[in-house]
Amino acid sequence: MTGRVTTFDLTFHPVPELIAATRRYVESVHRALCRDDVELGSQIAVSVHEMLENASLHSIDGQVTLRIELELTATKPVVKIVTRNRVRPDDAERVRSTIREITAGDPMRYYIEAMRRPRRGTGGGLGLGRIAVESEMKLAMSCEGGVLEVQATRGVA
Amino acid sequence: MSLESLVLGSLTSNVRAEGNSIVVELAGSADMESVDILNDHLAKLHRETARTKTAEVVVDFRQLEFMSSSCLKAFVEWIANIQELAPAERYHIQLRSNPQLRWQRRSLHSLQCFASDLITVVES
Numbered sequence: 659m660t661g662r663v664t665t666f667d668l669t670f671h672p673v674p675e676l677i678a679a680t681r682r683y684v685e686s687v688h689r690a691l692c693r694d695d696v697e698l699g700s701q702i703a704v705s706v707h708e709m710l711e712n713a714s715l716h717s718i719d720g721q722v723t724l725r726i727e728l729e730l731t732a733t734k735p736v737v738k739i740v741t742r743n744r745v746r747p748d749d750a751e752r753v754r755s756t757i758r759e760i761t762a763g764d765p766m767r768y769y770i771e772a773m774r775r776p777r778r779g780t781g782g783g784l785g786l787g788r789i790a791v792e793s794e795m796k797l798a799m800s801c802e803g804g805v806l807e808v809q810a811t812r813g814v815a
Numbered sequence: 816m817s818l819e820s821l822v823l824g825s826l827t828s829n830v831r832a833e834g835n836s837i838v839v840e841l842a843g844s845a846d847m848e849s850v851d852i853l854n855d856h857l858a859k860l861h862r863e864t865a866r867t868k869t870a871e872v873v874v875d876f877r878q879l880e881f882m883s884s885s886c887l888k889a890f891v892e893w894i895a896n897i898q899e900l901a902p903a904e905r906y907h908i909q910l911r912s913n914p915q916l917r918w919q920r921r922s923l924h925s926l927q928c929f930a931s932d933l934i935t936v937v938e939s
Contacts, residue, residue: 678881700916704921769925784884792925
């Protein structure tokens with residue numbers, strides 16, 4: 659069954675103030691849309707913030723595209739959050755390695771281990787772990803033509 | 816107490832002594848811009864708590880709208896510093912959370928998982 663679909667697209671040059679403003683807007687809209695799931699609006703907002711911070715840190719030209727799809731079905735909401743930005747090959751490889759590590763085992767174990775690790779200065783590892791554990795979303799990535807796409811999803815078949 | 820309160824953009828931290836506790840009230844939003852100064856603030860808090868042999872630090876998150884993982888890491892590093900103290904010198908941490916700010920329950924629980932012997936989470 660196909661439910662009601664809401665899509666949000668934004669292409670911008672995120673700085674901390676804009677990331678915070680986007681997070682507040684996204685939380686407000688999705689709380690209103692997901693009244694039956696009081697956690698989900700907050701979980702989407704946390705994921706969006708973490709993904710935008712990561713993308714802004716590694717974007718070569720500073721530009722990031724954010725897309726959020728929410729489908730309200732008869733059962734559970736389906737959520738897909740995507741960021742796209744141009745990256746250097748080593749940054750894409752680091753994200754690939756982190757997501758592989760999170761998805762290969764227990765995300766909670768990864769998250770606690772990421773907390774214990776020394777700060778790397780490049781960010782990403784703890785934020786992606788937070789999305790997997792606290793926002794209960796699955797992570798995936800691809801990189802084609804120097805454009806990194808990171809996906810966080812819930813309820814996607 | 817020699818620890819100063821902190822104001823950085825949208826993040827504020829008010830520090831005060833309360834009995835044998837130090838209370839840190841956070842407000843605003845803690846994101847990647849706040850990391851360095853928050854790290855410094857928590858390092859000073861750690862030194863002051865150890866110097867004064869304070870039994871407990873209460874961190875009140877109830878007015879903190881949001882905290883990103885980069886700042887969560889600053890708290891983890893502070894907690895790791897307490898874990899490195901000799902058992903008799905360690906102090907307890909109470910984290911106060913706001914049930915209306917739903918990220919707090921999830922993230923403060925994660926911090927508690929990291930050091931369950933040191934941390935209590937109180938929702939009010």
